[in-house]
Amino acid sequence: MQKRKLGKSGLEVSAIGLGWMGMSFGYGPAADKKQAISVIRAAVERGVTLFDTAEVYGPLTNEELVGEALAPFRDQVVIATKYGFDLATFPGLNSRPEHIKQVAEASLKRLKTDVIDLFYQHRVDPKVPIEDVAGAVKELIQEGKVRHFGLSEAGAKTIRRAHAVQPVTAVQSEYSLWTRDPEAEVLPTVEELGIGFVPWSPLGQGFLTGTVDAIMAFDSSTDLRATFPRFTSEARKANLAVVDLLRNIARRKKATPAQIALAWLLAQKPWIVPIPGTRNPKHLDENLRAAEIELTSDDLRAIDSAASKITVQGARLPEEHMNLIDR
Numbered sequence: 001m002q003k004r005k006l007g008k009s010g011l012e013v014s015a016i017g018l019g020w021m022g023m024s025f026g027y028g029p030a031a032d033k034k035q036a037i038s039v040i041r042a043a044v045e046r047g048v049t050l051f052d053t054a055e056v057y058g059p060l061t062n063e064e065l066v067g068e069a070l071a072p073f074r075d076q077v078v079i080a081t082k083y084g085f086d087l088a089t090f091p092g093l094n095s096r097p098e099h100i101k102q103v104a105e106a107s108l109k110r111l112k113t114d115v116i117d118l119f120y121q122h123r124v125d126p127k128v129p130i131e132d133v134a135g136a137v138k139e140l141i142q143e144g145k146v147r148h149f150g151l152s153e154a155g156a157k158t159i160r161r162a163h164a165v166q167p168v169t170a171v172q173s174e175y176s177l178w179t180r181d182p183e184a185e186v187l188p189t190v191e192e193l194g195i196g197f198v199p200w201s202p203l204g205q206g207f208l209t210g211t212v213d214a215i216m217a218f219d220s221s222t223d224l225r226a227t228f229p230r231f232t233s234e235a236r237k238a239n240l241a242v243v244d245l246l247r248n249i250a251r252r253k254k255a256t257p258a259q260i261a262l263a264w265l266l267a268q269k270p271w272i273v274p275i276p277g278t279r280n281p282k283h284l285d286e287n288l289r290a291a292e293i294e295l296t297s298d299d300l301r302a303i304d305s306a307a308s309k310i311t312v313q314g315a316r317l318p319e320e321h322m323n324l325i326d327r
Helices: 033-045 061-076 097-110 130-142 156-165 186-193 204-209 233-253 257-268 281-292 297-307
Strands: 003-005 012-014 050-052 078-083 116-121 146-152 168-174 196-200
Touching (some): 033 061, 033 281, 061 078, 097 130, 116 168, 130 146, 146 156, 156 168, 156 186, 168 186, 233 257, 257 281
Parallel strands (some): 050 078, 078 116, 116 146, 146 168
Antiparallel strands (some): 003 012
């Protein structure tokens, strides 16, 4: 597995990391614990070193799962987790400094570790100045409980203000061939400041793999996609044009649509590290092999040209969650 550095921080991780939300929450019932641990450990064996979780996934149970699975490999891996939601009022936010410190202590216990490698604010809390958030994480870094500071779904102005108090190692936002919002302001900002970028949902909640069609049903009690405007049957039907584009490139490269989607992200900048998630060992191997695919400048121009002719239908998240995005 190739390695990449998250900006100027010097934090080196595998070129492809793994997001583990889906093991516990969001895309159907929680995975069987033994199966989940087996997939996580298989990822370590294949050279993955960046593992992404959060307090709110489960809630709490995903951190416990990651902590148990990675305990034997703790010195070989980078564990990223997040604070910032109020679990009692979810999706309410709480990034008060005292709350951040309480979450850090609890996460350390669930993760079975004495230090969090990368601690993200999950969503920007408009009620708490970002300088106070950065200051709280700075104190945790000084105490040796956190190594690096991250922000998730933060806008350019917020990133600059936070970075002035405590250098930001990584910014995490949804980014993929069908969600290109960060390109306008966030990517130029992190490049200027020397911050790494970690795309979440780099496979479009599974859509860009080519395994989701217009008639598939999602269980509204366990699958978040049942509420996503981009995943209505009508929107999916229109958005299959993006998958067709990936399939066309994949055929030429003897690859899969998922691999092209990930290779496209890796080709954008050397400090971009996507974090796809999966429960399936075969899909894990498929995703990781994307790092071996080289897209030429001609390939990238062809993809951008074709993508520019497609209008993606539907917002990427429901309105209540879009309202939490710092823009």
